[in-house]
Amino acid sequence: MHDVVILGGGPGGYEAALVARKAGADVTLVERHGLGGNAVLTDVVPSKTVIATAEWRTIAERAPELGIVAEDGAPVRTRVDLAAVNARVRALVARQSEDIEARLSSEGVRLVRGAGRLTAERAVEVEGETITGDAVLLALGARPRVLASAAPDGERILSWTDLYALEKLPEHLVVVGSGVTGAEFAEAYALLGSRVTLIASGDRVLPREDPEASAMITAVFRERGMELVGGRAAAVSRTDDAVVVTLEDGREVRGSHCLMAVGSVPNTDGVGLEEAGVRLDERGYIAVDKVSRTSAQGVYAAGDCTGVLPLASVAAAQGRIAMAHALGDAVRPLHLGHMASTVFTAPEIATVGASEADLKARGIFYRVERLDLARNPRAKMLGIDQGFVKVFGHTVTGHVLGAVIVGSRASEHIYALSLAVANRLTVDQVADTFTVYPSLSGTSSEVARRLHGMREDGPHGT
Missing domain, CATH: 3.30.390.30 (FAD/NAD-linked reductase, C-terminal dimerisation domain)
Structure with missing residues (x-):
């Protein structure tokens, strides 16, 4: 029998908890927000729900191409009620988080609410309690990167975590960042009915994807009326009803709202990592090997806090591998060459x-x-x-x-x-x-x- 302490309830944390319980370990999982982590609460599940909604709208409007027409012969037209869309998103997120919590509870995982802090000797302090284990897994996640010159205010200047509180569709959404997050949201809101301007630092969106695939998506964006602007954003300011994005070369792009999609930073500050001997790399991510070990004995890490690859599937794999290694099971080290990934554009x-x-x-x-x-x-x-x-x-x-x-x-x-x-x-x-x-x-x-x-x-x- 072993004691395992997991700090963080995202995919890396809850998947690790299930593996450890199956192996017979006593597991305590500490989470400060809700089960599911960013993947369920603010990122993958909500964003892909919005994207799926946008896709359904395009399917409905293409119905006449398949011979499905309105009874009066008029074109099929739809309107998006963003308040209703986001209410459904929030309800779905809550249900998914509750399902994960119920599964963990049914498997005998002890759940502790609160902000944990790692201490020496493989221990976590949370709400005045010290919980020790033979192994500790850090699944701390990440948060949107914030530029001091473009800090989100939750109303006009937004991070992707702010989008689900919007009640009305942005009239003109300016998206800063043409990576996966920026491209997905830019297209989703364009399909929902917003005018969208996407600011890309290169000559095409999704520059890290297959060039032919990236070129196709770039062309699709333009065909759908999206404006693509080359350049880097230096600052974002706002008035009562508008935003102004200033580029490094002095040009200005005006819109009603701005989404900042400029990457993430790990949640590795303020949780006692360095004091406990956990080494961070130059970017602030936890350094791990291919079986998720950190530099501190008995301490493992999984997910976005490691900077390995920001995918929920990778986080889950890291968590499972960590527990297999810690508990003496057969281990297959993480092989990123076998990982599949998807950009959920259309x-x-x-x-x-x-x-x-x-x-x-x-x-x-x-x-x-x-x-x-x-x-x-x-x-x-x-x-x-x-x-x-x-x-x-x-x-x-x-x-x-x-x-x-x-x-x-x-x-x-x-x-x-x-x-x-x-x-x-x-x-x-x-x-x-x-x-x-x-x-x-x-x-x-x-x-x-x-x-x-x-x-x-x-x-x-x-």
Whole structure:
């Protein structure tokens, strides 16, 4: 029997708690806000709910293309009640958090409310109580990065955590930041009906994604009427009913509201980490190895506070790995090369494995095949005319090295290719696996078939 103390109830924390209980440990989880962490309370669940709502609006307005028209023959028009949207978001978030709490309680996890602080000898102080354990897991999360010259006020200048309190749709939303958060919210609010201006530091949105996928989303944004402005924001000011974003070159962008999406900072200050021997890197993140160990004996860390990769799935994996290691179970170290991720724009961008830029940089012999989803019969039935599937295959071994899917529900369809990457399947094994006809996943199979025999073709793309 072991005692485990977990500081933080996000994906890294609650997944670790479940693993530890299954292994027979006594588990105490300390959380100051609510179960689920940022992923449930302020980030993934609420943001993707808003995005799903925006997507439903576009589906409704495209109904006439499929032969569904209003009885009076008028165009299908919709209006967004943002107060109702956000009320649903808040209710869904509360329900999800309650479900996680109920699951942990049913598994015998002791829950302690309050702000914990790490002390020496693998102990956590919270609300005057000292809780010790054979292992401590830090799942502290992160918060929106705030620029002193553009501090959110919760009314006109907003972080993404402020959006769910809005009662009315912003007339003109200026989004600062063209990474995942900025791109997702910019498109969601554009689809909901706001005029949107997106300020991007580069020549395209989502600069870290596959260049072809990024270029497609950039083009889609422009086609939908979004204004893209190149530059970096230096400051944001406001009047009673407007905001002014001043760029570094002196230009000004005016709107009714401004969303600051300029990254996150870890919640690692003020919780006694350095005093307890936990090393932080130069950015303030907790330094961990591939089994989630910190520099302090018996202390592990998981999630956004580690700076490894800001994904809920990565946080959960880190938490599970930490508990397996701490409790003597078999451990498979974290392998980011097997992680799948999705940008929830419309269309979505889902990726897994190596990128083409990475393959080129490493000098790996590979070949790439790509097919547009518009050729897929199921896509035609559903009215999907954007997106593609791209697969990278090793020209020597035939293994699937990576993949990119751009399209509706790409986050669902990437799973088969994730299995291929994680289990070192060959393109022929993927091609020989039956798919349903008609199905969107059939395109992945067809791309794999096109890579058959690539070893005889010699190296490509290097």
